[in-house]
Amino acid sequence: MIETIATPKTSTGKSLRTEEMIVNMGPQHPSTHGVLRLEVVLDGEIVVDVIPHLGYLHRCFEKHCEHMTSYQQVIPYVDRMDYVAAMTNEFAFVVAAEKMLKIEVPERVHYIRIIMAELQRIASHLIAIGTFGIDMGAFTPFLYYFRDREKILELFEMTCGARLLYNYMWIGGLSHDIPPQFVEKTKEFCTDFKKTLKEVNDLLNYNEIFIKRTANVGILPKDLAVNYACSGPMLRGSGVNFDLRRDDPYTLYNKFEWDVIVGKGEMGTVGDVWDRNIVRQREMWESLRIIEQAIAGIPEGDVQKAIPKRIRPVPGDAYGRIEGPRGELGFYIVAEDNVTPYRIKARAPAFVNLSVINEISKGAMLADLVAIIGSIDIVLGEVDR
């Protein structure tokens, strides 16, 4: 009697050839940036197929929001979605809510929101590049970057009282006005941070070993990026010159002078991992420019003037989106009665960007897969919500 051994199958049902092997990376793994499980089909060292399994951090945030007694209570929940860049989440939700309620905020609120959003963008990119360095084996840039992220978190703590989850941007305004020493400390931070940026540029980005690990790896072609709805540094790294701050303005970014950084394939091809990394690095310089211009000219005003006493929306819906550090973060709010939201849907950029991983990592090696995941910059809180 001939016994046949059943051929192993992946979780999507594809059966393997004899030399292929299924390897499971995660959910507990030092380099998957959170609880992400990747089922990798390997042929020796080459990746044949990558199937991500999500949901290990799902917290039913959208369902919780349907039971809140007011829209103001949704803001602490929204904070906790992308916990690395909380101001961004609040900003997106507030933009969407103000669109639905048709509220105009004073100019001072716009300026302070821009400063906070850009500081948060810098803080988020610091984590992205730092952890990417650790995945590549360079342990020191992460600590240099955390030294500076600490200064940003101190600025936030001085303003609203919390370091990581702020509850600062409210519908119609802000919860606190900036304290008197904020402007001084931000200017100090901007000057000190430029030194660190230059140092880490020398230490990490232009290091030949790093370039050899990241150039020509994980190339995301332009049309693939657009078809998969990638956004943020992933899109700009592939050469598409699109930035929501300039192209779909949601606040007063057009008052400042700044450039949109686009990947040019300096060290390899356009759209490889090095390009995405250098887009993030250079965006930090641009954010510093915006902050310096904004700090110099904050208008006077009352930040709490336009906050409504009771939020009573007219039944309807609205979609508001902003340019977050990971990409386009949007909220779609549906209101049916005038007390609680009926549905709040969050369009998380990390979730959409992660969908492209199967296409760009075919043919890469296992070490390259780690580089590719690091360059997508995922935060599982956002991916799973």
Place this chain on the structure above:
Amino acid sequence: MENLIAFFSDPIVTTVLLALIPLVFILVYALVTLYGEMKIAAHIQNRLAYMETGWHGVLQPIADMLKLLQKEDIIPESANKFLFILAPYLVFMGTYASFAVIPFSSGFIGSNIDLGIFYLIAASSLVVVGLLMSGWASNNKWSLFGALRSAAQIVSYEIPGVLAILGVVMVLGTMNMQTMSQLQDGGIQNWLIFGGNFPLAQKLALLPFMVILFVIYLLSSMAEVNRTPFDLPEAESELVQGYNTEYSGMKFAIFYLAEYANLFLVSAVVVVMFFGGWSSPFGSFMSGTVWSAFWFIAKGMFFVFLNIWLRWTLPRLRVDQLMYVSWKVLTPFALACIIAVGFIMVM
């Protein structure tokens, strides 16, 4: 009393006791280097490491050692028990056997054989067997990956390393490690990295090739010890811990000890070959048996420091880039240097 003296003058007992001196050295050195590595890494990263146990944490390595000693030794159910237990000892043995020919000072060398460095290369290749054994016996896909990568890496980097040693042997004319150090005695100008104890024309001709051979040997020795930028087998971000994953407790401590011992071994070889071994840079000032031991250990620790410095600065190479560096960069350069050195020595 006479029995005791007779016992200790027995040649076998004396040999065994002499053989244990490097072990004592290794244990002390491992504690010091563990502390030093963590502290240097911390100061590079603008933070303080160990501050609690003892003044500035000096007693921490002892605490670590005690912790590893009292840990539970877990052997996985489906692991190959015999190979699993044997592997760490093989790795340590490969390194420790090579300590026999290291000239610690002008008056002390474990065994003054004429085959010195050749024996060292041969003995330290035992490490590969141990690594492969540990990867296979762990019955863990990730360990196997790490072990295979490590074996490929060590075997490929032996070639340029051995070629560099060949170049030095051609210049100095001997494989005996003690004689190598004696030939570079007499001051810093006699060190091989600066051309060696030769007439000026020959010295200047040799100098660039000696520098290149030094760099080649330094890189291959870093790859042998699995230090970043060549630490793919232990790449924490990818393979958790590589071939080490399933080990805990005393066996893990032995792997760790073997890694540090190997680090000192290759630093010692660099020092003996290129930097004068135990000779003092000032010629006859500060020389003698005890001083030469001090110079040797100081120079060795400098290269250990260099290794630590490089580890915390550079990212790691991918496996195919590692192979590229070994076969397509280091080996051709080493061969070219040997041809050039041969010509110079003949003229």
Place this chain on the structure above:
Amino acid sequence: MTAFTTYFNDIYRTFNSAMIGMKVTIKQMVSPTVTLQYPRAKKQMPDRVRNRLYMNFDDCIGCELCAKACPVDCIEIDVMKAPPTESLGETSTGQKKRIYVTKFDIDIAKCCYCGLCVFPCPTECLKMTDVYEFSEYDRTNLIYNFGTMSPVEIETAKMKVKLYDEGQAAKKAAAAAQAAAAKAAAAAQPAAPAAPAQSAPPKNPEPPPTQQ
């Protein structure tokens, strides 16, 4: 660039960038450290920091705005409207207290430290302090009971409210009965105009109870 020149270029760039990187790290190695040794040296907290909640129970007027504002429902309040005849005192901001607050529990383990409860409080009795070291071994110790009414006081209060309610109910019933009787008398009077109505002498309406 031919393959030959790229080869040497690569080697040169590797060494060059490694040297530059090493220069950066060695410079940082001799710079001062930026860390604090935590249990010995603690960081200075700014004024607006949002850590553990504290509540001054004497100032609470029982409006329950904080419980309604909390997004995670970590504040539990039980109230009873006090009878108008009772005097509960005043808060430090000058408001009269009219409500018995029998239970005021905050489950600080559920609290998300958002600060939404602090803003609506009319007497500013709920505040976020700068205490962040309050771990406990037993999770039930993290339910902070701020209510200061002892069980005896709660029972007394319940009794008073019950008595007042019963008294009010009795008065209402009496007033209703009297109004019904007056109506009946007014209806019976035109039916017998000759005989003086002796059976139902008119009663003076009682004066309404005075507010205190």
